[in-house]
Amino acid sequence: xxxxxxxxxxxxxxxxxxxxxxxxxxxxxxxxxxxxxxxxxxxxxxxxxxxxxxxxxxxxxxxxxxxxxxxxxxxxxxxxxxxxx
Amino acid sequence: xxxxxxxxxxxxxxxxxxxxxxxxxxxxxxxxxxxxxxxxxxxxxxxxxxxxxxxxxxxxxxxxxxxxxxxxxxxxxxxxxxxxxxxxxxxxxxxxxxxxxxxxxxxxxxxxxxxxxxxxxxxxxxxxxxxxxxxxxxxxxxxxxxxxxxxxxxxxxxxxxxxxxxxxxxxxxxxxxxxxxxxxxxxxxxxxxxxxxxxxxxxxxxxxxxxxxxxxxxxxxxxxxxxxxxxxxxxxxxxxxxxxxxxxxxxxxxxxxxxxxxxxxxxxxxxxxxxxxxxxxxxxxxxxxxxxxxxxxxxxxxxxxxxxxxxxxxxxxxxxxxxxxxxxxxxxxxxxxxxxxxxxxxxxxxxxxxxxxxxxxxxxxxxxxxxxxxxxxxxxxxxxxxxxxxxxxxxxxxxxxxxxxxxxxxxxxxxxxxxxxxxxxxxxxxxxxxxxxxxxxxxxxxxxxxxxxxxxxxxxxxxxxxxxxxx
Numbered sequence: 046x047x048x049x050x051x052x053x054x055x056x057x058x059x060x061x062x063x064x065x066x067x068x069x070x071x072x073x074x075x076x077x078x079x080x081x082x083x084x085x086x087x088x089x090x091x092x093x094x095x096x097x098x099x100x101x102x103x104x105x106x107x108x109x110x111x112x113x114x115x116x117x118x119x120x121x122x123x124x125x126x127x128x129x130x
Numbered sequence: 131x132x133x134x135x136x137x138x139x140x141x142x143x144x145x146x147x148x149x150x151x152x153x154x155x156x157x158x159x160x161x162x163x164x165x166x167x168x169x170x171x172x173x174x175x176x177x178x179x180x181x182x183x184x185x186x187x188x189x190x191x192x193x194x195x196x197x198x199x200x201x202x203x204x205x206x207x208x209x210x211x212x213x214x215x216x217x218x219x220x221x222x223x224x225x226x227x228x229x230x231x232x233x234x235x236x237x238x239x240x241x242x243x244x245x246x247x248x249x250x251x252x253x254x255x256x257x258x259x260x261x262x263x264x265x266x267x268x269x270x271x272x273x274x275x276x277x278x279x280x281x282x283x284x285x286x287x288x289x290x291x292x293x294x295x296x297x298x299x300x301x302x303x304x305x306x307x308x309x310x311x312x313x314x315x316x317x318x319x320x321x322x323x324x325x326x327x328x329x330x331x332x333x334x335x336x337x338x339x340x341x342x343x344x345x346x347x348x349x350x351x352x353x354x355x356x357x358x359x360x361x362x363x364x365x366x367x368x369x370x371x372x373x374x375x376x377x378x379x380x381x382x383x384x385x386x387x388x389x390x391x392x393x394x395x396x397x398x399x400x401x402x403x404x405x406x407x408x409x410x411x412x413x414x415x416x417x418x419x420x421x422x423x424x425x426x427x428x429x430x431x432x433x434x435x436x437x438x439x440x441x442x443x444x445x446x447x448x449x450x451x452x453x454x455x456x457x458x459x460x461x462x463x464x465x466x467x468x469x470x471x472x473x474x475x476x477x478x479x480x481x482x483x484x485x486x487x488x489x490x491x492x493x494x495x496x497x498x499x500x501x502x503x504x505x506x507x508x509x510x511x512x513x514x515x516x517x518x519x520x521x522x523x524x525x526x527x528x529x530x531x532x533x534x535x536x537x538x539x540x541x542x543x544x545x546x547x548x549x550x551x552x553x554x555x556x557x558x559x560x561x562x563x564x565x566x567x568x569x570x571x572x573x574x575x576x577x578x579x580x581x582x583x584x585x586x587x588x589x590x591x592x593x594x595x596x597x598x599x600x601x
Contacts (some may be wrong), residue, residue, distance in 0.1 A: 064211060087597065090206075090207070097154055
């Protein structure tokens with residue numbers, strides 16, 4: 046997967062976690078928390094969804110990488126580069 | 131078949147935990163001894179009418195589109211939509227004590243104004259108490275027990291107001307007589323006074339239907355009439371369960387929602403001398419709860435509103451002090467709860483066909499559990515009448531409009547929940563982390579400590595996330 050695919054994956058996960066949020070104006074450079082209601086339970090869910098979908102393990106120490114769309118995609122790009130889109 | 135997790139009990143917490151596990155593709159099976167789902171919050175049909183068992187109202191009400199708070203959190207975690215529960219707001223409730231009445235609605239400012247006008251000397255203290263409550267993190271699972279009576283009395287000096295604030299919170303969630311842990315007080319204060327009451331038009335069925343449908347769609351298994359006789363413990367870890375009929379089911383984890391003491395008993399002698407994690411002491415010292423209720427359900431030939439009864443819920447007490455404890459009499463006639471499921475703001479043109487008045491009073495579980503079968507029905511009827519006679523002092527007369535009645539007692543609650551003595555809110559000491567004195571055995575539900583219908587579901591979710599989905 047290339048960064049654009051990964052972005053789509055994350056958007057799909059966010060849509061499932063928060064179906065009532067409008068994600069069309071999401072600013073990729075800004076923290077998710079500033080733009081939508083996400084608590085620690087929700088961040089854990091993003092991690093668990095990624096594990097479910099792609100068997101990718103994200104250690105707790107790396108959670109700060111998931112703060113915004115840009116940082117998440119950057120972090121996941123090497124981990125998911127061999128996964129077919 | 132070896133499951134990732136076997137869940138004992140198909141109540142709100144078991145179903146919610148099951149959904150989380152099934153969503154993450156864990157093989158999961160919920161076992162329920164009773165013939166129906168729901169546990170404490172269940173339903174039954176009698177003489178062609180639908181009745182709810184536990185639910186008066188769902189607390190933690192939030193309007194559609196609300197993105198914060200327990201209900202929003204719960205819906206996100208279960209991947210459900212607001213419409214799956216379709217809660218309709220209450221019409222307004224009251225706490226009625228001698229000479230004083232405090233009204234409250236789902237708009238918290240109404241209660242603040244009521245306190246200011248009824249107890250002008252106390253309003254500053256009340257505001258400080260509210261600030262303390264708002265600043266408290268009730269979701270922190272590692273906290274010490276603190277007396278709520280003590281904390282509240284530091285802010286409010288009039289015992290009448292103290293009692294009036296405690297009354298609804300104790301009635302709707304306290305496993306402890308005469309006091310509450312401040313953590314539990316905060317959970318109940320926020321869920322009842324700050325967020326408020328709602329109810330689906332179809333009652334608890336609507337919620338249970340949404341949960342089970344979703345759980346099954348995700349591949350979860352649910353087995354009714356499958357009572358668990360024993361939890362198998364080998365070398366200090368749970369490895370599965372033995373059913374009432376002797377069949378064994380293997381599992382990597384066992385999640386019990388049947389209560390702490392009840393779960394220890396299911397482990398036989400395997401937990402003897404073991405310590406309950408989190409400073410709770412030995413298994414043997416653990417107490418089950420004692421607080422239980424009788425409830426009389428009256429079906430009316432008209433809507434309660436036509437008789438001038440428009441409140442959703444009235445919490446009443448006729449004595450100088452409010453006593454929340456196990457009564458020495460079969461039922462405590464001094465105080466109680468009046469609930470009318472008709473009095474919610476349903477959609478235009480929607481209203482329950484029958485008028486319903488439910489009246490609930492504290493009961494002595496030993497009396498009701500030990501009553502000889504041939505005296506049980508008569509005693510139920512006698513005390514049902516006494517409870518109603520007491521309650522009509524706080525609401526318009528409705529007795530001549532009653533066309534059918536049903537009554538449940540601690541014995542009924544025992545049948546639905548398996549809780550010893552029919553303890554409605556479980557054990558006084560909660561195990562917030564869900565840890566039990568055996569590996570791969572966990573606790574959710576009433577004795578984990580999140581209260582109310584929304585709380586019980588959050589309990590299942592939290593323990594599933596923290597204990598069963600960490601890899």
